[in-house]
Amino acid sequence: MIKVENLHKSFDDLDVLKGISTTFEKGQTNLIIGQSGSGKTVFLKCMLGLFTPEEGYICFGSESYEELTPKKRRELRKQIGMVFQGGALFDSMTVEENVMFPLRMFAKATKSEMLDRVNEVLKRVNLTNANHKFPSEISGGMQKRVSIARAIVNRPKYLFCDEPNSGLDPRTATVIDNLIQEITHEFEITTVINTHDMNSVFEIGEKIVYLEGGHLAWEGNKDLIHKTNNKTVTDFVYSSNLFRKVRVAQQKGY
């Protein structure tokens, strides 16, 4: 579980996060949504420890990140997996080396044990026969799978995903969404996903946090989002013609 309390973050004179409080539960996919510039990425980076908030605190389990010693913070980071928007795979390494990287850094295991673990997670993300390819030789969807495999290879307690299906076709995006959700349930991970994709919201939104102008404007889940009368949320979620028509149809009882 991740608990965020009264989080404030600003850059020079610009207040980006203005007192966000929420809780992300273990074993469920938690989505952060909002317009561009609403503070989603800054919020995610504060949770990842890449930005230091001016006020408020973030608790991983029962421990506040701010109060942890540098050594404990490093230990905590080993329990965090991250799927970046662009994959952030190391260009000079093959798929296998990329996935093995966290194990080589931290695990006390033999090379064959590490290789077994790498093959196990690559199989889990349905990516076999790509071990010796470089990131530039595989598709965007495959890169995302490698990124997911690298994020889960150390069996993390927390998984963060920054726009995991951006730049992917709808079918691959759904596959990636489902994969993240399955992994979250299977390994009981606290997963936080930063997304713009409304398909993800309706597919895997077990908890949804809507940010607007640095404030938490709404929170709920994929079922509640259909019923909400919060205008800023409905304007955002139903901004596309397709979703608007679906909503109208639902309201008419079709």
Add this chain to the structure above:
Amino acid sequence: MDYISSTGQYFIMIKDTFKRFTKGSVLRNLIIQEMNDLTVRSLGIVVFISFFIGAVVTIQTALNLNNPFIPKSLIGFAARQSIILEFSPTFVSIIMAGKVGSYITSSIGTMRVTEQIDALEIMGINSLNYLVFPKVVAMMFYPFVIAISMFVGILGAYAAGVFGGFVDGDLFLRGLQEDFVTFQLVYAFIKTIIFAFILATVPSFHGYYMKGGSLEVGKASTTSFVWTSVIIIVCNYIITQLLLS
């Protein structure tokens, strides 16, 4: 004000580079890789430039020696002094600022742009130690490159002088050995080691702290070359003043 803050940030980077070391086996592989990329792969261009500059120095000196009272052995002496004292340690380092420096800035800058450095940090790895420390260690082998440059430069000087008909081979070799002060070689290698450190760290600084996209990576490479060259030239003056005057 920006310069002061950047200077401070540079020294903080140096301090952080030597903290929280990466796992030994990983670091060893990275150092070997960097030695290959930064020094071994630069040998070709260094040898090529050194040979021809050595040759040109000899021809220029010979053509300017019109006075019959000045012995021809001075050609060998002048070639040795200019190659060992200045050309190889300083000007090869400036050439390396263009080759190695741009490579370091663009590779680290690209990692910054594509969030690979963030990925390292999130994993709990000291990205500065992982990225910069192997380059610093690899560049400590740079004096070997400069030693080769000195040897090839003098070889080029001999070839141009003797085969070009400017000086007799024996006279050239006599000039080469004339008034040789061992400390001048020590001075040359002391500054080479300092330049090696600058070559590894200044371009890393420009790559690591860059902001923006691919266009900014290009700009950072150019800025890094300019600053590395400026710092090498200023340090060259200070070291020369301290060690030789």
